[in-house]
Amino acid sequence: MMTVFFYIFVVMKLYLYFILSFCSALIYAQQEVKIQGAYFPLHDTDNIYCFTCKTTADTLSLPFIDDFSYYSIIPDTSLWKSSSAHVNLGYGINPPSFGVVTFNGCNRKGIPYSATSAYGSADTLLSKPINLSTFTPSDNIYLSFFYQPQGLGDAPELKDSLIVEFKNSSNQWKLQWVKKGSSLATGQGFRFVALPITDTQFLYKGFQFRFRNFASLHGDFDHWHIDYVYLNNNRNAQDSIINDVSVQYPITQHSFSPYSNLSLKEYQTRQKIDSTTFYFRNLSNNTILPLCPGRRISRYGTPIYTEVPPCLPTGLSPMSTDKQSLTPFLNYSLDSLTKPSTFKETFFLNQTTPDFIPANDSLQISREVSDYISYDDGSAESGYGISGPNQGNYAFAYKYQLNAADSIKAVRIGFSRHWGIDNSTLAFKIRIWSSLTPEVLLYETPFSLFPDYSKTWIEYTLKGITNNDTTIAIPANGIVYVGIKQTSGIPLGIASDMNTNVNKNPADYRFWVNLTGTWEHSTWQGAIFLRTVMKSGPSVTSVPSKPLYPNRMNVTLFPNPTQNILYINVENSMKPFLFSIFDLSGKMVHSGMSMSYQPVNLPNLLNGMYIVQVIHNQEKTQIPLVVSQP
Numbered sequence: 001m002m003t004v005f006f007y008i009f010v011v012m013k014l015y016l017y018f019i020l021s022f023c024s025a026l027i028y029a030q031q032e033v034k035i036q037g038a039y040f041p042l043h044d045t046d047n048i049y050c051f052t053c054k055t056t057a058d059t060l061s062l063p064f065i066d067d068f069s070y071y072s073i074i075p076d077t078s079l080w081k082s083s084s085a086h087v088n089l090g091y092g093i094n095p096p097s098f099g100v101v102t103f104n105g106c107n108r109k110g111i112p113y114s115a116t117s118a119y120g121s122a123d124t125l126l127s128k129p130i131n132l133s134t135f136t137p138s139d140n141i142y143l144s145f146f147y148q149p150q151g152l153g154d155a156p157e158l159k160d161s162l163i164v165e166f167k168n169s170s171n172q173w174k175l176q177w178v179k180k181g182s183s184l185a186t187g188q189g190f191r192f193v194a195l196p197i198t199d200t201q202f203l204y205k206g207f208q209f210r211f212r213n214f215a216s217l218h219g220d221f222d223h224w225h226i227d228y229v230y231l232n233n234n235r236n237a238q239d240s241i242i243n244d245v246s247v248q249y250p251i252t253q254h255s256f257s258p259y260s261n262l263s264l265k266e267y268q269t270r271q272k273i274d275s276t277t278f279y280f281r282n283l284s285n286n287t288i289l290p291l292c293p294g295r296r297i298s299r300y301g302t303p304i305y306t307e308v309p310p311c312l313p314t315g316l317s318p319m320s321t322d323k324q325s326l327t328p329f330l331n332y333s334l335d336s337l338t339k340p341s342t343f344k345e346t347f348f349l350n351q352t353t354p355d356f357i358p359a360n361d362s363l364q365i366s367r368e369v370s371d372y373i374s375y376d377d378g379s380a381e382s383g384y385g386i387s388g389p390n391q392g393n394y395a396f397a398y399k400y401q402l403n404a405a406d407s408i409k410a411v412r413i414g415f416s417r418h419w420g421i422d423n424s425t426l427a428f429k430i431r432i433w434s435s436l437t438p439e440v441l442l443y444e445t446p447f448s449l450f451p452d453y454s455k456t457w458i459e460y461t462l463k464g465i466t467n468n469d470t471t472i473a474i475p476a477n478g479i480v481y482v483g484i485k486q487t488s489g490i491p492l493g494i495a496s497d498m499n500t501n502v503n504k505n506p507a508d509y510r511f512w513v514n515l516t517g518t519w520e521h522s523t524w525q526g527a528i529f530l531r532t533v534m535k536s537g538p539s540v541t542s543v544p545s546k547p548l549y550p551n552r553m554n555v556t557l558f559p560n561p562t563q564n565i566l567y568i569n570v571e572n573s574m575k576p577f578l579f580s581i582f583d584l585s586g587k588m589v590h591s592g593m594s595m596s597y598q599p600v601n602l603p604n605l606l607n608g609m610y611i612v613q614v615i616h617n618q619e620k621t622q623i624p625l626v627v628s629q630p
């Protein structure tokens with residue numbers, strides 16, 4: 001918790017430092033920071049995720065059970081009436097089964113409930129009505145679940161809480177359980193809770209229960225994770241023992257070692273998957289025997305490779321977690337590809353007798369062969385940044401070593417905002433190096449780039465000095481570093497997967513940072529959202545995400561090049577908008593309000609290239625402008 005406070009403290013202090021930059025003599029050490037309270041745009045899921053869309057009766061019967069072991073971010077609509085909490089695979093540490101529901105200070109789309117530092121009721125997970133009218137207080141009805149504060153996210157503070165409420169037959173919500181916030185002790189798993197339902201005010205047709213959290217409402221703060229919600233009769237307060245074995249997660253995302261997704265050309269040099277290890281858990285008090293873990297690779301729904309190591313000779317001990325290492329058969333080769341494709345990698349447990357929840361016996365992960373190389377798993381659990389005095393020379397970079405000669409044509413970055421700081425004006429440049437020590441620069445964006453939060457992934461095509469598209473060739477087996485250089489000491493806020501630690505192997509560090517003029521391996525134990533797009537790859541027309549603001553505005557500049565008058569026209573809009581003009585160093589040279597077809601008088605500008613940024617209807621667009629005085 002101290003660390004959390006410390007980072008918030010640092011970030012807030014830096015914000016003040018930024019505002020007062022030349023009035024303040026404060027100096028802060030350069031460091032990598034976890035950006036607490038970062039929030040990341042989740043996919044807009046209202047329409048696309050309806051994974052079950054089961055139609056069920058308005059009133060459910062016992063048993064009620066959900067362990068969230070599925071791939072929707074929306075809890076099962078056949079069991080839950082509504083939810084602003086979201087299901088995910090990434091946040092839970094040692095969960096009862098894969099998939100947990102996470103509560104924080106953002107709604108389901110990843111948008112904070114409040115723009116200010118308000119505090120209050122945040123997410124709610126509400127059950128459908130359940131028929132308890134046929135039961136009596138002696139039927140031993142219990143609602144049980146597992147919970148975990150923080151997990152791989154942000155620890156809730158003491159004032160924060162997770163609560164459970166029951167609705168009685170008079171339509172009143174009655175508080176049943178409260179847990180105050182705390183950070184997660186090392187090694188602490190999910191805790192079990194069982195709440196008896198004996199009061200007759202709850203034994204009626206239409207009973208509902210709900211989970212709620214109280215949190216800071218301005219971002220992705222104060223995480224709670226719950227799993228394995230189970231409501232039934234004939235139970236007791238101790239029966240956390242459920243006759244169930246479940247997959248938890250693979251230990252790494254590196255089946256295309258060390259990458260999570262591969263470019264087509266790189267795939268063609270490999271055509272294989274690598275060794276990996278996955279974890280599973282026995283929730284019962286029985287030894288599960290026989291238990292046969294394995295993995296399967298499918299493409300277009302057809303299994304093309306199955307690997308079943310010898311079954312575990314002693315089974316899986318009661319209430320234990322175990323893991324299985326998987327090593328592909330010698331010389332096994334996946335099929336060749338000539339176009340982009342997605343492989344499904346399934347980790348499974350074969351049991352002779354079906355257990356309580358057969359669905360959690362297998363976990364499926366997608367591996368894309370497309371136009372890019374990535375380390376991250378596609379789900380962000382945190383945010384990464386560098387903080388320090390302003391006007392430093394900060395940089396961070398991924399190291400890649402590819403079998404295939406290719407060219408880099410773009411970089412995709414996933415940004416995460418953090419509260420209290422307007423990162424959208426923080427200039428940065430993309431850089432590519434062939435060596436960090438000594439530093440050998442292959443490429444730098446000729447003008448400043450700015451973060452964009454409107455979509456999960458923002459693609460920055462490599463540009464030359466005249467704004468032409470360009471590529472950077474890399475040789476076969478050559479090492480290349482792709483990263484970001486920033487001059488401001490305010491963290492940019494890059495989303496980060498925390499399930500993948502790219503710097504785990506001291507012999508082969510893959511994430512490097514330059515804080516003080518010297519490159520060193522980063523201490524970050526995650527994988528930031530930076531993906532490198534290769535030229536050889538087929539053109540991918542859609543990035544696999546849905547923009548939060550799908551209508552991109554079309555802005556044109558006239559005349560361009562210009563001398564001193566500029567018209568900034570936003571298509572189909574006659575509303576005023578904000579514009580800013582930056583020079584290639586990222587310095588703002590002019591800004592103001594304007595409207596389409598209204599002339600902007602430019603100040604005296606030197607000849608050269610500038611960037612015009614327009615912000616309108618929560619969208620931002622940047623367009624190059626050339627100033628050419630006679």
Ligand SMILES: [Ca+2]
Nearest residue numbers: 067097098099
């Ligand atoms: Ca689960």
Ligand SMILES: [Ca+2]
Nearest residue numbers: 245357358361
């Ligand atoms: Ca199971």
Ligand SMILES: [Ca+2]
Nearest residue numbers: 090379497499
């Ligand atoms: Ca993740």
